[in-house]
Amino acid sequence: MPALINPSILSADFANLERDLGAIATADYAHVDVMDNHFVPNLTLGLPVFERLAQVSPVPLDAHLMIDDPDRWAPQYAEAGAASVTFHAEAAAAPVRLARELRRLGARAGVALRPATPVEPFLDLLAEVDMILVMTVEPGFGGQSFIDGTLPKIRRARQAVSAAGLDVWIQVDGGVSRQTIERAAEAGADVFVAGSAVYGAESVPEEIATLRGLASR
Ligand code: DX5
Ligand code: ZN
Numbered sequence: 017m018p019a020l021i022n023p024s025i026l027s028a029d030f031a032n033l034e035r036d037l038g039a040i041a042t043a044d045y046a047h048v049d050v051m052d053n054h055f056v057p058n059l060t061l062g063l064p065v066f067e068r069l070a071q072v073s074p075v076p077l078d079a080h081l082m083i084d085d086p087d088r089w090a091p092q093y094a095e096a097g098a099a100s101v102t103f104h105a106e107a108a109a110a111p112v113r114l115a116r117e118l119r120r121l122g123a124r125a126g127v128a129l130r131p132a133t134p135v136e137p138f139l140d141l142l143a144e145v146d147m148i149l150v151m152t153v154e155p156g157f158g159g160q161s162f163i164d165g166t167l168p169k170i171r172r173a174r175q176a177v178s179a180a181g182l183d184v185w186i187q188v189d190g191g192v193s194r195q196t197i198e199r200a201a202e203a204g205a206d207v208f209v210a211g212s213a214v215y216g217a218e219s220v221p222e223e224i225a226t227l228r229g230l231a232s233r
Contacts, residue, residue: 019231024211070097102126153190162191174204
């Protein structure tokens with residue numbers, strides 16, 4: 017699979033989200049970070065805003081739900097137009113049931129792991145999801161440094177996906193830049209979220225193309 021680049025609008029201008037979604041029209045998905053001030057110590061946006069973003073975005077939305085009780089809330093993001101909905105393994109009470117519900121609603125289902133959460137207990141979930149998100153920073157804020165200690169987990173996830181013959185995408189999120197994207201790709205990631213690297217670049221389309229090129233070699 018060619019590398020996918022999903023810019024995170026956490027680094028966009030929240031007073032100009034439609035404009036800043038337009039700026040990433042050459043990306044694969046727009047990554048939308050939903051935070052609830054409980055699962056993580058930060059608060060971003062919820063369903064009413066998400067619904068409007070889905071209506072105006074030139075690219076499909078990749079929802080990353082950093083929230084408590086995703087069993088209750090995640091399906092509503094699928095109904096609001098998300099192409100992909102990722103919930104945290106640490107927060108879900110019934111992850112298999114939730115993943116099935118997301119797929120039934122027509123979304124891709126993703127499961128996310130904090131940097132300190134091991135992948136082994138969740139390998140059984142792989143057959144039920146379309147994507148596993150290995151967080152490469154502690155979730156909550158943009159602009160943090162990529163944690164190299166997560167690379168073995170990316171490798172482990174890739175081995176498990178290959179061994180099972182599954183078509184599960186492996187996403188990395190946090191500190192992804194020109195400096196780190198090749199390490200993540202080499203370890204087996206194929207979907208790359210980048211917030212500050214993309215929106216902080218002089219040319220957003222050029223940065224997207226450069227990151228894609230680096231990840232695809
Ligand atoms: C962090 C978010 C990320 C964030 C990444 O909790 O999940 O999506 O926007 O930002 P950068 O790319 O700046 O590390
Ligand atoms: Zn994210």
